[in-house]
Amino acid sequence: MPDAVKWEPTACPVCRCADAGEFLRAPGDDGTEYRLARCRACELVFLDPRPTEDTVGLLYTEDYPQYRGAKLKTGPLRRLRAKLFGHRERSLADRIPVVPGGALLDYGCGAGQFVAQMRDRGWNAFGMDFSPHAVVAAREQYGVRAVCGTLPHTEVPPNSLDALTLRMVLEHVHDPAALLRHALVALKPGGALCVAVPNLAAWGFGAFGKAWFPLRLPWHLSHFTPDTLARTVRASGFEVETIATKGHTNWTGFSVRRARELNPKWWTPFARVRLVRSALSKWTERRGAGDELCLLARKPLRAALEVPTRRAA
Ligand SMILES: [Zn+2]
Numbered sequence: 025m026p027d028a029v030k031w032e033p034t035a036c037p038v039c040r041c042a043d044a045g046e047f048l049r050a051p052g053d054d055g056t057e058y059r060l061a062r063c064r065a066c067e068l069v070f071l072d073p074r075p076t077e078d079t080v081g082l083l084y085t086e087d088y089p090q091y092r093g094a095k096l097k098t099g100p101l102r103r104l105r106a107k108l109f110g111h112r113e114r115s116l117a118d119r120i121p122v123v124p125g126g127a128l129l130d131y132g133c134g135a136g137q138f139v140a141q142m143r144d145r146g147w148n149a150f151g152m153d154f155s156p157h158a159v160v161a162a163r164e165q166y167g168v169r170a171v172c173g174t175l176p177h178t179e180v181p182p183n184s185l186d187a188l189t190l191r192m193v194l195e196h197v198h199d200p201a202a203l204l205r206h207a208l209v210a211l212k213p214g215g216a217l218c219v220a221v222p223n224l225a226a227w228g229f230g231a232f233g234k235a236w237f238p239l240r241l242p243w244h245l246s247h248f249t250p251d252t253l254a255r256t257v258r259a260s261g262f263e264v265e266t267i268a269t270k271g272h273t274n275w276t277g278f279s280v281r282r283a284r285e286l287n288p289k290w291w292t293p294f295a296r297v298r299l300v301r302s303a304l305s306k307w308t309e310r311r312g313a314g315d316e317l318c319l320l321a322r323k324p325l326r327a328a329l330e331v332p333t334r335r336a337a
Contacts, residue, residue, distance in 0.1 A: 029082050031073040036063035037246055038201055038256050044072065050234035051286070052241035060239075060247065066255060069224055069247040077198045083243060084155055116191060116318055119268070120218050122146050126186030129210070131203075132193035136162025136170055143168060147187070152177065175206035182209045187216040194253075195221045195244040204260035211323040217262055219319040223269050225249040227313040228279055235286050237278035238315055253319055262321035269314030271305025273298065276315070 035042040044061040047069050052058050061072040075083060117138070120128075124146045130139045133151025135158060142149040150169040151162050162170035171179050188207050194200045207217055222238035223229075224247040229236045239247070248256070250267050257264055280295045295301060308314045 026079045026082070028079070030076045030079045032076050033073045034070065036066060036068055037070050037199060038068045038252070038259075039063060039066040041065035044070075048234060050239055050241060056242075058241040066252060067249075068252045068256070069249075071242060071245045074198075074245050075242060080198070081154075116189070116218060116220055116270075117141055117145065119266075119318060119320055120187055120189070120216055123186045127184060128187040128189065129180060129185050130189045130191065131175065131207070132190065132196070133162055133168075133170055134158050136166040136168045138189070138191060139168040139170065140166035142189075152180075175203065175210060180210050183212050185211045185215055187211075187218065189218045189220075191218075191220045192222075194219055194256075195240075195246050195248065198245065200246055200256055201260055204257060204262070208261045208323055213323055213325045215323045217257070217319075217321045217323070219253065219257065219317075219321070220270075221248045221253060221317050223249065223313075223315055223317040225251075225313065226269065226315045227308040227311065228276060228315045232279040232283050235279055235283035237275045237282060248317060250317060253317055257319060257321050261324070263324050264319060264321045266320045268318050269309055269312050270316040270318055271307075271309035271314040272316060273302040273305045276301045276305050 036044060041063050043064045045064060047060040047062040049057050049059050059072055060069050062069045122145050125148050128142050128147040128149040130142065130149065130151045133139050133153050136151050139149045139151040139162060150171065151159075152171050152173060152175070153159050153162070154172070154174050156172050159170045159172045162168050171177065188211055190203070190207070194203065197203050204217075211217065222240075222244065226236075226238075228238070238244075250269075254264050254267060276295075277298070280301070295304075305314065
């Protein structure tokens with residue numbers, strides 16, 4: 025195992041085109057400045073240079089936030105707020121029509137909270153994560169089935185899944201198109217793919233720029249817009265059904281904090297009030313410019329016919 029992160033220049037991670045222009049230079053959480061490039065062929069924005077695939081794991085230490093199980097947010101205060109302000113949170117889980125007993129894989133399951141949520145909705149849900157810390161956390165904290173590794177995986181035969189979720193995963197991987205192709209193989213014909221990534225076309229990125237929290241440098245290698253995400257998913261063989269955006273009150277708060285750190289003159293007192301940030305994130309969501317993109321796609325039914333048949337000798 026290497027002991028330091030190594031960096032490599034890269035072509036576009038999606039279309040492999042080597043022609044890209046500088047898009048933005050922005051500081052990461054560690055204060056280092058990172059460079060984002062935009063592909064001139066497919067318009068994907070990506071980190072360049074980026075950590076090599078064999079050393080990127082060093083960025084995911086045990087205290088990486090996704091590996092700590094957050095509490096399920098269903099308390100009475102949250103319900104009361106939803107009632108008062110009339111904006112019941114539409115979570116990703118609501119977007120996937122339940123197939124009772126259907127096999128659902130949450131790829132990149134982190135501490136397993138979402139797997140537990142989907143199990144409680146009637147799915148035969150399980151998780152997968154490349155981090156052994158995450159898999160142990162998922163089993164211990166939520167009692168869910170979780171396997172360590174990546175796709176393709178011996179415990180996920182081809183055409184076996186009714187649904188596959190990639191929540192905040194695609195932006196982390198070196199080859200998003202390859203992961204989507206493996207997802208296509210693992211799903212049954214007609215099976216659902218649900219992808220959630222940060223939305224580079226969000227109002228928040230326009231307003232906060234390099235202080236926009238979901239940039240998450242250097243962990244996020246690709247930065248999608250609705251166009252580049254839909255194109256990538258379609259090119260991998262899926263039929264895209266819907267794309268929506270979701271606002272995140274917390275992300276807005278983190279973005280405000282970062283903007284003030286980078287430029288102390290950037291000070292809007294109103295943005296310190298949580299209620300304002302909440303209203304702001306709902307407003308961006310209604311305009312289709314929320315911080316998160318949620319895409320629902322299906323494996324085409326005809327894909328079943330493309331399985332090679334053995335000819336009689
Ligand atoms: Zn490209």
